[in-house]
Amino acid sequence: MKMRHFVRSRSRWLTWTVSFGIFLICTGIVRAQDESVRPGINDDFMTGDPSKYVERFEKEGREVFDQRHVIVEASGIKPGMVVADVGAGTGLFTRLFARQVGGEGRVYAVDIAPQFVYQLIRDGRQQGFDNIIGVICDPRSSTLPPNSVDLVFVCDTYHHFEFPYATLASIHTALRDGGRMMVVDFEREEGSSSEWVLNHVRAGKSVFRAEIEQAGFELVEEVDFLKDNYGLIFRKR
Numbered sequence: 001m002k003m004r005h006f007v008r009s010r011s012r013w014l015t016w017t018v019s020f021g022i023f024l025i026c027t028g029i030v031r032a033q034d035e036s037v038r039p040g041i042n043d044d045f046m047t048g049d050p051s052k053y054v055e056r057f058e059k060e061g062r063e064v065f066d067q068r069h070v071i072v073e074a075s076g077i078k079p080g081m082v083v084a085d086v087g088a089g090t091g092l093f094t095r096l097f098a099r100q101v102g103g104e105g106r107v108y109a110v111d112i113a114p115q116f117v118y119q120l121i122r123d124g125r126q127q128g129f130d131n132i133i134g135v136i137c138d139p140r141s142s143t144l145p146p147n148s149v150d151l152v153f154v155c156d157t158y159h160h161f162e163f164p165y166a167t168l169a170s171i172h173t174a175l176r177d178g179g180r181m182m183v184v185d186f187e188r189e190e191g192s193s194s195e196w197v198l199n200h201v202r203a204g205k206s207v208f209r210a211e212i213e214q215a216g217f218e219l220v221e222e223v224d225f226l227k228d229n230y231g232l233i234f235r236k237r
Contacts, residue, residue, distance in 0.1 A: 082107075158185045159202055
């Protein structure tokens with residue numbers, strides 16, 4: 001009995017030590033990141049007209065629009081869940097998630113541009129969605145409540161994180177134990193990606209994956225149905 005008690009106690013101690021170690025590493029990384037990794041990347045959105053971006057984002061030929069239903073299915077969303085669409089933009093995925101989680105669930109529509117959030121909420125109310133909550137974030141934080149979300153969804157937005165480690169830390173805090181984060185972003189490969197992607201997206205999948213894992217997440221799945229984009233699903237450690 002004493003030996004079992006010691007094993008259990010040692011197991012708890014190891015779990016606490018690993019968790020505390022991850023916390024210290026993440027805290028140190030966040031504090032070390034004082035400068036934006038891509039200054040000005042969100043300027044156009046801060047002054048943009050949301051209606052014009054609907055024409056750009058919600059159109060046939062844009063891969064994430066064409067594959068939107070498959071992406072939602074891959075995210076594993078279920079009725080009653082709480083989802084955060086970080087970088088919600090025009091609300092394409094926000095509305096799909098709101099339909100999936102139903103009346104017992106809710107969706108946080110998170111964006112750095114206030115006019116996008118206001119327009120998204122107005123459009124959602126007109127379409128009968130009363131389970132969408134607008135959240136205006138800032139460059140360093142998702143500003144989501146702690147321990148409040150089952151899934152964070154980030155589509156073609158991670159490369160817009162000016163302070164990725166600080167933002168990831170806020171997402172990590174917002175996720176419940178065992179919560180997941182799905183990141184969809186552009187494939188960036190020299191010799192095959194477009195000039196726009198090479199100039200606009202600061203790094204490729206391996207760099208972004210390493211940043212996310214360093215921030216306290218573990219990769220659990222990579223989707224295989226995208227071509228111009230990739231999809232990575234992480235679990236909160």
